[in-house]
Amino acid sequence: MLQYPEIDPIALALGPIKIHWYGVMYLIGFAGAWWLGKRRAARLGWSDEQVSDLIFYGAMGVVLGGRFGYVFFYNFDRFLAEPLWLFKVWEGGMSFHGGLLGVILAMFFFAKKVNASIFTVTDFIAPMVPIGLGAGRLGNFIGGELWGRPTDLPWGMVFPHVDQLARHPSQLYQFALEGVALFVILNWLDQRRPARFVVSGVFLLCYGSFRFLMEFARQPDAHLGFIAFDWLTMGQLLSLPMLLLGLTLVIWGQRQQITDGKPSA
Template sequence: MLQYPQIDPVAISLGPLQIHWYGIMYLIGFAGAWWLGKKRAHRLGWSDESVSDLIFYGAVGVVLGGRFGYVFFYNFDRFVQEPLWLFKVWEGGMSFHGGLLGVILAMALFARKMKVSPFTVTDFIAPMVPIGLGAGRLGNFIGGELWGRPTDLPWGMVFPHVDNLARHPSQLYQFALEGIALFVILNWVDSKRPARFVVSGCFLLFYGLFRFLMEFARQPDAHLGFIAFDWLTMGQLLSLPMILAGVAMIQWGRRRAVFDGPSSE
């Protein structure tokens, strides 16, 4: 079995100021999305300034949606007891599914500003999102959080700050699937110039499937445990609507006779 390398979660300390690796991973994710967005923006005839605005909208959606999602999906009881805890972001706590809802709302507002279909925007940004997802999962691993369930597989890893059991390094599994595999799939689909809705639908479908499967290796949240059937987790429950919506969007997009290119907007 492997040993967790005990990486210091603080990357840089400047007096009282501490910069955590997790925060750096967020910056890497946004910077990577901005770089890729600039390379792809010519398809829609957007300027570099438009891409920068898009990333800003997305960043606000991720942070606000992620925090609200974590509080309301995973810790609603604490919020009821202590409403101001919602604003204690320094204590940590972000939810992907909440962040997704925040980004969807942010993209709708951006689309209104640009006078284009919201799905034109989501199709554009979807292939860029896995950069941030992959970086975030590496941040989880560096921080020694969101560890996996016990395993007897040869690559099981002991997280000493948790216990002495060999566990799935589920953060790395999710990095491989949500970061690398999802990036390859979405950019391949996007390269085929599919109809509108398809790229967004593929994001929802494949992320939902990957997250649903990885939850079987990931330790459930201690304060929630299993939601039902002694195996269903909150992450799986929240991923099911994504899978269904993804399938519906792909089918709807495939029924469109022609690809809605940038000239149609």
């Protein structure tokens, strides 16, 4: 049995200004995506300016979509009782699935701007996303949030701010799958220049599968519990459309002619 290493969630304090590790992880995610995008840009025909604009659009989609998704998917009752809570971002609360919808919408507007197919854009950005996902899960672990269900496995971890039960360190499981494994899979695939739609589809398939699986180790949200069957969680329910869409895109992509994925200037 392991003990949670009580980490100060504040990375840096400058007088009244406090910088939390979770915010630092967001910056690492965006900076890492920008770095990888710049490395891949020349090979795929993108300009540095397009990459920078893409990261800006993506960041707006993540932040706005993540917040709206958390409020509407997980805390809609509270929103109805207290509508202004939507804007109290300092209290925390972000949703990956909401962030994904926000990014898709942002990519739609970006694709219109550069006169490219939205799938050209999503195929380009998908291999960069796991950097942010992995960093975010580390932020969850440092913040001691989104802990796992009780377990008797030898690596079970006690989160003393929760209780004295050994629990799955599910944040680290998700870091390994959604961050490391997904990064390796997508960048390996990207190097092989698959048909359009395939990289986007594999991202949705892999993330949806990983998230669905990890929900069995992660403690369900206390105010939601199980949605159905005494095992289905909200995270799993929201992952099902990702699996269906991902499979559709992979099949669709395999029927298309191989594309070089270059956006218009």
